[in-house]
Amino acid sequence: MAPHPLKTRFAPSPTGLLHLGNVRTALFNYLLARQAGGTFLLRLEDTDAMRGHEKYAAALQEDLRWIGLDWDEGPGIGGPHAPYAQSSRGEVYRRFFTGLEARGLAYPCFCSEHELAIARKTALASGRPPRYSGRCRELSAAEAQTRFAAGAPATLRFRVAEGETVAFEDKVRGAQRFATADIGDFVIRRSDGTPAFFFCNAIDDAVMGVTLVVRGEDHLSNTPRQILLLKALGLPVPDYAHIALVVGADGAPLSKRTGSKTVQELRAAGYLPQAIDNYLARLGHTYADNAFMDLDRLAAGFEVARLHHAPARFDESHLKHWQREAVQHATADGLWAWMAPEVDALVPPGARVAFIEAVRANLTVPADARAWARILFSDDLRVSHAAHAAIGAAGGGFFAAARRALETHGTDFKALAATVKQDTGLSGKALFQPLRAALTGELDGPEMVKLLPLIGIERARKRLLEWCENGEKSKE
Numbered sequence: 359m360a361p362h363p364l365k366t367r368f369a370p371s372p373t374g375l376l377h378l379g380n381v382r383t384a385l386f387n388y389l390l391a392r393q394a395g396g397t398f399l400l401r402l403e404d405t406d407a408m409r410g411h412e413k414y415a416a417a418l419q420e421d422l423r424w425i426g427l428d429w430d431e432g433p434g435i436g437g438p439h440a441p442y443a444q445s446s447r448g449e450v451y452r453r454f455f456t457g458l459e460a461r462g463l464a465y466p467c468f469c470s471e472h473e474l475a476i477a478r479k480t481a482l483a484s485g486r487p488p489r490y491s492g493r494c495r496e497l498s499a500a501e502a503q504t505r506f507a508a509g510a511p512a513t514l515r516f517r518v519a520e521g522e523t524v525a526f527e528d529k530v531r532g533a534q535r536f537a538t539a540d541i542g543d544f545v546i547r548r549s550d551g552t553p554a555f556f557f558c559n560a561i562d563d564a565v566m567g568v569t570l571v572v573r574g575e576d577h578l579s580n581t582p583r584q585i586l587l588l589k590a591l592g593l594p595v596p597d598y599a600h601i602a603l604v605v606g607a608d609g610a611p612l613s614k615r616t617g618s619k620t621v622q623e624l625r626a627a628g629y630l631p632q633a634i635d636n637y638l639a640r641l642g643h644t645y646a647d648n649a650f651m652d653l654d655r656l657a658a659g660f661e662v663a664r665l666h667h668a669p670a671r672f673d674e675s676h677l678k679h680w681q682r683e684a685v686q687h688a689t690a691d692g693l694w695a696w697m698a699p700e701v702d703a704l705v706p707p708g709a710r711v712a713f714i715e716a717v718r719a720n721l722t723v724p725a726d727a728r729a730w731a732r733i734l735f736s737d738d739l740r741v742s743h744a745a746h747a748a749i750g751a752a753g754g755g756f757f758a759a760a761r762r763a764l765e766t767h768g769t770d771f772k773a774l775a776a777t778v779k780q781d782t783g784l785s786g787k788a789l790f791q792p793l794r795a796a797l798t799g800e801l802d803g804p805e806m807v808k809l810l811p812l813i814g815i816e817r818a819r820k821r822l823l824e825w826c827e828n829g830e831k832s833k834e
């Protein structure tokens with residue numbers, strides 16, 4: 359049989375904003391589909407009556423697009439298996455419920471929550487798995503009818519054969535085996551008529567042609583039940599890869615406290631989508647190459663076999679590393695769009711490209727660009743404490759020499775420094791530190807060769823003049 363083309367999916371429940379953990383699952387599925395030239399599908403799992411789910415469904419689509427994860431089939435795009443929101447697929451699930459009931463593979467269960475809770479407790483206390491006892495399993499159709507007629511609420515349970523084993527090869531965790539005796543008959547439709555989450559989830563994966571399900575290992579215990587269902591319905595069973603969850607520094611699942619951020623928070627903090635992609639594609643997955651990559655290259659090197667078994671630990675310093683890389687690799691237009699809200703009012707239009715190329719290596723967030731724009735293009739220079747000390751140590755004669763050199767060489771920093779070196783006999787740190795300190799107010803930063811032309815001769819002259827007298831500010 360010809361191998362089927364790979365089809366992966368992201369199937370979020372729109373109960374909140376996308377955060378690092380679930381966007382990583384989306385990214386893995388996306389990269390695998392792209393790697394194989396397959397299809398990446400988006401499905402909204404919004405069956406439960408949830409508050410605000412329209413808002414979250416819209417937000418998560420915007421977040422996915424922002425981060426570059428375009429889907430080939432799904433909401434907003436359509437496709438052969440529309441609709442892609444489960445809230446609109448009730449008819450599909452009803453058809454399968456009816457089919458299962460008609461074949462005696464599912465039966466109504468009238469046990470109350472209270473009765474079930476007691477049975478569960480008793481089972482656990484005597485060391486048995488807390489599976490359903492099977493009490494309503496053999497109710498006759500007439501008996502069930504009588505209870506329905508009396509208005510008794512019923513769930514629909516799937517009948518699980520005793521004494522069998524559900525086995526599958528998890529693409530990350532290897533061979534998995536579950537005894538049906540431990541599973542017991544399970545609820546596929548609640549007494550209010552709504553389908554169970556894992557029922558719709560499995561049905562949709564099968565009917566939408568999904569061939570590989572990559573999801574968090576918190577769903578592993580659903581998988582044997584889903585396989586039983588799909589087999590009973592004669593539907594294709596996808597491959598499964600259950601990935602370890604992302605944990606915080608304390609080893610517990612990532613939470614707000616341990617650094618879990620929503621995509622929107624990261625975006626507001628100035629993170630670039632490429633930084634998030636490069637970081638997350640390595641969070642629980644190893645590349646042969648540690649270079650910064652665009653999505654196509656991230657996809658080309660992404661393999662299920664390289665996914666880790668162990669939990670992936672979130673480390674903000676790694677995210678920051680990829681952020682700096684993303685800033686280095688961004689186009690000038692891309693960086694301008696990113697920093698414009700912070701610096702547009704400060705940077706003269708003609709100096710944009712030179713400004714970006716001068717400061718790019720020193721930026722992590724747009725606020726850093728603002729600091730440099732103020733230094734280069736505003737008249738009130740704030741001189742740091744350390745810079746002040748370096749200026750004081752150099753003395754007024756040094757700056758008089760620097761001013762003369764400026765008049766001779768203009769903003770050619772190399773020539774200016776060479777002349778000051780000649781005139782003062784200073785070199786290395788003793789030469790460069792006070793020049794940088796007086797001209798930028800800082801001891802560190804981008805290359806002066808790039809900064810001085812942006813500061814311009816007027817401003818540079820004023821800044822040097824201020825320290826010409828005797829190393830102290832001459833006009834206060």
Ligand code: GLU
Pocket residue numbers: 369370371403559571572573574577
């Ligand atoms: N809607 C489920 C969730 O958001 C999907 C689980 C799965 O990927 O199968 O957790």
